[in-house]
Amino acid sequence: MMSQHAPPPLPDDPNRNVNALLDRELLLVTGKGGVGKSTVAAVLARAAAEQGKKVLLVEFESISRAAPLFGSHVIGPEPRQVAPHIWAQSLSAMDSLRYFAIRQLKVPALVHLALRNKAVEGFFRASPAVRPALFLYQLWTTVEEHGPKGDHHWNLVICDLPTSGFVAGMYAIPNMLSGVFRTGPVATYAEGMRALLRDPARTGLTLVTLPEDMPVVETLELRALLLERHGVDAAAVILNAVMPRSHDVDVLDALDRAADRDPGLLGPWRITAERIANRRAKALSAARRLREMLPPNTLITLPWRFERELNLQAIDELALALRKGVA
Amino acid sequence: MKTPHPIAQLPVADVLRRARLIVACGSGGVGKTTTSAALALQAAMAGRRVLVLTIDPAQRLMQALGLKTVLGDGPPQLPNTPLEVLPRLASQLPKPLPPGASLHAMMLDASVAAEQMVERLLGDAANRQRVVQNRVYRAFLPTLAASPEYFALELIYTLREKGQFDLMVLDTPPMHNAIDLLHASNTLSSFINDRVLKWFSKIPLPGEKRGFSILGAGNSMAMSVLGRLFGRDALPDIAQFFGAFQDVLPKLRDRTQATDRMLRAPDTRFLIVTAPGETCLREARHLHAELMEQAMPFAGFVVNRVLVAAQPPPDAAQIPAIAAALEAAGLSPMRAEDAAVEVLESAQDLQRLADADAQHVQSLQHLAGPDRVCAVVVQRDGDIHTIAELASLGAEIAGAQDLDADRLAVLG
Secondary structure (H helix, E strand, O other): OOOOOOOOOOOOOHHHHHHHHHOOOEEEEEOOOOOOHHHHHHHHHHHHHHOOOOEEEEEEOOOOOHHHHOOOOOOOOOOEEEEOOEEEEEEOHHHHHHHHHHHHHOOHHHHHHHHHOHHHHHHHHHOOOHHHHHHHHHHHHHHHHHOOOOOOOOOEEEEEOOOHHHHHHHHHHHHHHHHHOOOOHHHHHHHHHHHHHHOOOOEEEEEEEOOOHHHHHHHHHHHHHHHHHHOOOOOEEEEEEEOOOOOOHHHHHHHHHHHHHOHHHHHHHHHHHHHHHHHHHHHHHHHHHHHHHOOOOOEEEEEOOOOOOOOHHHHHHHHHHHOOOOO | OOOOOOHHHOOHHHHHHHOOEEEEEOOOOOOHHHHHHHHHHHHHHOOOEEEEEEOOOOHHHHHHOOHHHHHOOOOOOOOOOOEEEEOOOHHHOOOOOOOOOEEEEEEOOHHHHHHHHHHHHOOOHHHHHHHHHOHHHHHHHHHHHHOOHHHHHHHHHHHHHHOOOOEEEEEOOOOOOOHHHHOHHHHHHHHOOHHHHHHHHOOOOOOOOOOHHHOOHHHHHHHHHHHHHHOHHHHHHHHHHHHOOOOOHHHHHHHHHHHHHHHOOOOEEEEEEEOOOHHHHHHHHHHHHHHHHOOOOEEEEEEEEEOOOOOOOOOHHHHHHHHHHHHHOOOOHHHHHHHHHHHHHHHHHHHHHHHHHHHHHHHHHHHHOOOOEEEEEEOOOOOOOOHHHHHHHHHHHOOOOOOOHHHOOOOO
């Protein structure tokens, strides 16, 4: 009998998971080094832009990785449109300090004077907590003023964060600020930042990982740490570089038997097929492990590509693959 | 283009034999931690007393050094304390450890290190009490973990003074630029420098009657700026925090200058750890340029995870022969042909990666020049799980040469 209703969604529908992720105001993309954070941030930006969303892609304290991708050599502190519906911005701690100071003091001349003061500069530059605090301040005001609750200049802000340590530090900032400043403007900001970071409907913590033992373990640990210390769970875990193909068992067996007879001819063929099959098996087991440990509908997979440098076309193909899933 | 220098002539082994401090730097995810552990183990197997210090949460290192099985699954109980790895695990090594050799591992907890340093610096108990109770200090302390570079150097310097180790290997946090490490000591002393202190010391402390009027015009304006930034009521705590450091500033400065000298010492060596890929390559070049500009003792590159394709490369011309062999091994004729075509496609895909990697290695060899190392580590199929695997990795990085304990000599 045909039902009038759409069939209930599959327990893990990648397309729905992606849509739910992109419906937020702010995505914080993080993970251990080398897992492909910047690639994932760009893929998410293109996927959101494809839906007609206006996206701001923000990088902090890094050599811009978005710049070579979007063929734009100068991505700096001012948001700049780099593709249809996509703006990019690359911030340093000093950029965020200037932003903060100008907003507080209103008089740019005073800011330049204050920032010329070596003591002020030394204080801001060197204090370890100040960098993530300034960055978070800029991110927060940007989302509040220009996001869906503000003038709607951007529907989504996607933030490519430097390291997983940085994101843990960033979540600690509101409490640190409330500890130092009990009243006054900073105390108010701390409240606002905390509210934004802790609201799962507004901010999506996006953890990127690879199908290897340690990255999977470390991702689960980072998730547990943020959940325990700050009550924030990952909106999505993106398993990157999943080997999308394999060679069937009967083929591997036949290669094995044939290579035993003629290792000179078949040896390299066997090694090749085994490598691919092993990578695939490892990716599937990583996906299984993550699904077991994570809340339902959290895992999103992205296929491995046989390229060392991804261009915009590759990013777009990944954005399509994001909605299909590969494991 | 210059012919790349043969790798075997300048093995990392040479660096391991002579350096007293090896700083492994590079962007995240290139295998710095594992490389550092493998290098440290290699040097220990050559007869040296070695310490490897890691700033990362260091799961990899702990796993590779077998510390997880000893300490359970959590982090080691004693951060900032060298923990002996060898000779405890020496029985798993391919050959016995030379007499006198040892390997220790240490994990850095920057907030604990900061606390210890502050307590050491603020000798006077009353002063220490004031600082420890100051809410600025207490709020800042946990956040120091976010910039662990300085405290790593400080710990290494302290251990160096004790002379317990011949070689220390520092696994640095992921860096986009070397500036973080090179300027770590400057940064700390500029955070707590004369001007900052003088300036903050003019803010009246709680209970003091002193007003802003006694300040010079520039200072009172700066004070008003700070007041507008943060709210005036937070200033006294900030002032007290900095005030407490006034007496210890010269001590701190001596110390930071000493760590800075240590980084530039003739027996210190920087290794840039990297991996194939345009992004890694770009960042390795950037780091290299910075080290050169700062005239730091750069020893070379370690290029991890270089893909080497199966040899000889599978070729389309072989398809009929492969299909026939697969058919003889039990596949149907059609399946055999399809399988051969599919595997050929995989082989060509992998070959493309291998070609790209070879080019990246060549470009780094060129950058390293004839006087520096460029060690290539072939991509492995699995993670490093045992100390024996770590030893084999170390041997590969070191240029597969046997280190000769008799030839140990300290540079400079």
